Amino acid sequence: MRSFATVAIGVALATACLPAASGQPPPSGTGDQAAACMDCHAGSEKSKRGDIEIDPARYGASTHGAIGCTGCHMEGFSEYPHKATRQEAPDCTLCHGGDSSQPYDRARIESDVKQSIHARLLRRLEAGRSDPVFKCTNCHYPHYFLPVRKMASIEVAVRIGNETCMACHARPDELEGTDQERKGRAPRRQAVEEHRSVPAAGAVRFARVPQEYAWKQLASKHVWIPMWELHTKAARCVECHTPGKEETIHKILPSAQAQKDCVACHSRDSLLLHKLYRHIAKEEWDKGGIVNAIIFNNAYLIGATKFAWLDWLSVRLFGLALAAVFVHSAGRVVAKNRRR
């Protein structure tokens, strides 16, 4: 539950950082307003169209649940048919730009996204345009967004993180779940394609995702990694597709530079600690005699998760045995010489 104070601050913040559009005051979007929109958009009788349905529960639980719909869809939606479209909705950076405060260094995220392979491919595609950007909302569905540390579990974070990429790198029909569930896994390819047709500023004119990026083909691109499905359940695409142990998951590299070294994850200083698990306090890392207990709580990962006491005991027993062998053989030599 969010307190009224948070709601008020949220809306004030949202309103403050949004540019006052075309002179009109942006409609305040809390409570009744959201309810007014949800009348049609919660998937009621009035709207059978799956692609405009928004699950009120997931929306309410999301980061922006406290901001009303009109915090982002500022004008043109108060009556139906609407006068505005989704394209006018602001990207995340509009409200969050330049803010480097932890835990999310947003300035860093923004520059990482700009340096990512997607933005670079896009720039090439869009040569001549001033600032074509691969938008945040191409990956993040704004209505259900949650940062990793607020997700229910690491498992959920992995699933949502991977679905983020799979939304484009797989054919939608190959994803599991109902239409409504699939919709939460933004952005749908259709959204990307729609962006192409809209020559608005900042619109993503992205090439149609080629078929060979479909899920199965994607699996075939990763044959060198054993048990691919097991890996995609315990690690995210961004773990491998962003640079080494850098604490970034947004600087997606050309595939030739992706992580191929198993030991990067399968070792004590696993890169997962710097990416997937980075929000978990360092005190939790080793606990109860288990190396990397935070990973261990979710998955057993050979090389990274270990029973420290077992190694301790075994190495010492082995050392003891070798010492005994040494003493024993020395004794035999001495005794033999003496007997002569």
Next chain:
Amino acid sequence: MNNQGLYLYPLWLRIWHWLNAVLFVALLITGASMHFAQPGAPQLDFRTARLVHNTAGILLTLFYLIFLGGNVFGKNGRFYKLEAGDWTPGLVRQLRHYLLGIFRGEPHPYPHSAERKFNPLQKLSYAAVMYIAFPALALTGWVLFFPERLPERINFMTGTGIPGTAVFALFHSAIGYVLSLFMALHIYLGTTGETPFTLFRAMLTGYYNGRHAAGHGAPAAAPPASVPSSRV
């Protein structure tokens, strides 16, 4: 018996023994190099290690099944059958020999013969290794071969439980440690023959040319304390 010594180990058995040895060492090295994987460490490449470990594990299981079949259907099982007197005085006498007698140059208490290939210590430790430890190691290894089929969490006393893989990995590595320890001692005890090389040579050529107790009253000789798998 001929002038080369007592022919103890037929060719197939020696091949079987040394293949086992090579596979076990390969498993030990690759297992350790995955367990202690570190970037930049002088280790086997992780993928190679995994491949070798899996292959060696499968082959070793196969060899073990041959051994088991031989023991159940063949005559070899009798060497492993425990008898009255194996623990006391057998084990006690054998241990006493390694701790005391060997320094005094005393003869081995259980000299080698075609009917009794193992001394009590060998019999007990080989039986434990071949009938308990190795099967457990192989079984946990095979389970770890299919991590995606394992329960995600296994609940013991704790609330959230621990990953299914971890339970088997714990036993697998613990038994692996124990067997490596066994192997180290096994190799060392292999030097306790007439000369440090007598028993190794026997395991290579098949001929045991130390002193033995084959029928006549020759002084007792050291049974090859090595090679658990040599007696099929």
